[in-house]
Amino acid sequence: MTELRNTVGDRIRAIRKAKELTQQQLAEISNLDDAYIGAVERGERNFSIDTLEKIVVALKIQPMELFQSINDLNEVEVAQRGAIDEYTVTVSELNVKQIGTLKKIVREVREAFED
Missing domain, CATH: 1.10.260.40 (lambda repressor-like DNA-binding domains)
Known part of the structure; x- marks a missing residue:
């Protein structure tokens, strides 16, 4: 245990x-x-x-x-989990309008990485 x-x-x-x-x-x-x-x-x-x-x-x-254990994760997955934790913290402190704005920003950043 x-x-x-x-x-x-x-x-x-x-x-x-x-x-x-x-x-x-x-x-x-x-x-x-x-x-x-x-x-x-x-x-x-x-x-x-x-x-x-x-x-x-x-x-x-x-x-x-x-x-959710991080023991079996590789370096990238550990970094991703940390980013998700930070994103979750940020989102939990926002109102609906702010969450919508943050989602737009994330979409724009994601699109910038696709180019």
Whole structure:
């Protein structure tokens, strides 16, 4: 079971960093201790579903986002996952009009790379 715990911990760390949060800030938002957050991220703690829910709510993510391992990914796929995490964070903080604008920008950038 350690592999799954490590995968979840790695994803919590990656998403927290993509949101530019410190362990202390995540701890405060989730009503957990910062040392506990660190232990969860390192896969050292066998945490409960209730604790996982607090972290998911604090990070404003879907639980399934924590179960996607990067261990079997190549360098490009790891970079893609990091970009997706950052994009997800950005989109989660925008309103509908801003999301539409961002989508247009992404389309234009994608088209620029196709030339």
